[in-house]
Amino acid sequence: MSDPEGRRALVTGGAVRLGRSLSLACADLGMDVAVHFNTSAGGAESTAVACRARGVHAVTLQGDLETADGNRRVAERAEEELGGIDVLVASASNFIPGALADVDEATFDRVLAVNVKSPFFLAQALAPGMAARGYGRIVNMADVAGLEPWPRFTAHCVAKAAVIMLTRALAQALAPNVLVNAIAPGPVLMPEDSTPEQVERSAAKTVLGRVGSPDDAAGALRYLLTADYVTGDVLVVDGGRMVRP
Numbered sequence: 001m002s003d004p005e006g007r008r009a010l011v012t013g014g015a016v017r018l019g020r021s022l023s024l025a026c027a028d029l030g031m032d033v034a035v036h037f038n039t040s041a042g043g044a045e046s047t048a049v050a051c052r053a054r055g056v057h058a059v060t061l062q063g064d065l066e067t068a069d070g071n072r073r074v075a076e077r078a079e080e081e082l083g084g085i086d087v088l089v090a091s092a093s094n095f096i097p098g099a100l101a102d103v104d105e106a107t108f109d110r111v112l113a114v115n116v117k118s119p120f121f122l123a124q125a126l127a128p129g130m131a132a133r134g135y136g137r138i139v140n141m142a143d144v145a146g147l148e149p150w151p152r153f154t155a156h157c158v159a160k161a162a163v164i165m166l167t168r169a170l171a172q173a174l175a176p177n178v179l180v181n182a183i184a185p186g187p188v189l190m191p192e193d194s195t196p197e198q199v200e201r202s203a204a205k206t207v208l209g210r211v212g213s214p215d216d217a218a219g220a221l222r223y224l225l226t227a228d229y230v231t232g233d234v235l236v237v238d239g240g241r242m243v244r245p
Contacts, residue, residue: 002228004137005030008082010126012036012065012074012118013092015044018141018189021214022089023058025221027051031087033058034078038065038092057082065092065118066110075125084133085126087225090119091141100154108155115159120166127174136178139224140167141217144186144238160184164234171232179231183220186238188212207240 008031014023015037024047026033033051035058037044044060051058059081063074078085094114096107119140130136145153146160164182171180187202190211194202203210220235236242 001226004087004225006032007086007135007137008032008034008084009087009089010034010036010061010075010078010082010085010122011089011091012122013038014089015040015047015060018185018214018217019091020047020050021218022091022141022221023047024050024054025218026087026089026225027054027056027058029222029225030056032056032082034061034082034085035059036061036063036065036074036078036092038062065122066113068117068121071118071121072125075122079126079129084129086130086133086135087137087139088119088122088126089139089141089221090122092118093141093143095153095156097152098155099152103155111155111159112162115156116162116166119163123170123174123180127170127178130178131174134177136174137225138167138170138174138178138180139221140180140182142167142182142184142234144184144236144241146184147234147236147242167234168232175231179224179228181224181230181232182234183217183224184234184236184238185217186212186236186241188216188237189214203239205241205244206238207244210239212237212239 009026013019048058143160167182
């Protein structure tokens with residue numbers, strides 16, 4: 001197992017909710033952290049403060065990740081702020097509902113831009129530096145929606161399936177110095193407006209009979225950042241949803 005202490009991480013969408021837990025997981029491993037946000041400035045600073053309390057250096061970076069140029073700028077600023085990036089946690093995402101007949105081109109493009117285009121161009125920007133230093137870790141946040149179809153989230157499912165294939169392609173292209181994996185969470189964090197009935201339905205779809213927490217995904221991240229013989233893999237964290245009878 002490798003020790004990431006002293007390394008430098010960029011966590012996109014790292015300000016709030018699941019992203020905050022992933023940023024803190026990096027800090028818990030002794031890594032300096034660039035906490036990216038788009039609109040959650042207050043959440044980003046709160047997360048950075050919590051990272052600093054763990055004894056690491058942490059900065060916040062604002063950026064729109066819908067364009068290739070926007071991703072390159074975020075990558076460049078992160079490298080400037082921390083002196084290089086060794087670890088990319090691509091967790092920025094959107095979650096836009098829409099059945100097949102309801103998704104227009106603008107919505108489809110937006111879903112693909114944040115979920116697929118962003119990790120692609122961030123990896124393109126950051127991987128050369130990782131390879132030159134002889135060390136790199138990329139962890140993309142996929143979703144069980146990339147492994148099973150959800151009728152009300154067709155574009156989202158397509159995007160997350162693409163993230164899984166992107167992860168495998170990057171693992172092949174960037175070996176042996178840069179390891180690339182993905183995490184596919186299930187119900188580890190319910191929407192803020194979820195009703196008790198919705199939580200109960202989500203729990204019933206797992207074989208463990210309960211919903212998880214962001215810490216479950218953060219634990220998967222800690223494993224992947226310390227493993228040195230795992231690449232091109234998708235670690236499913238879903239309480240057994242995928243094996244439910």
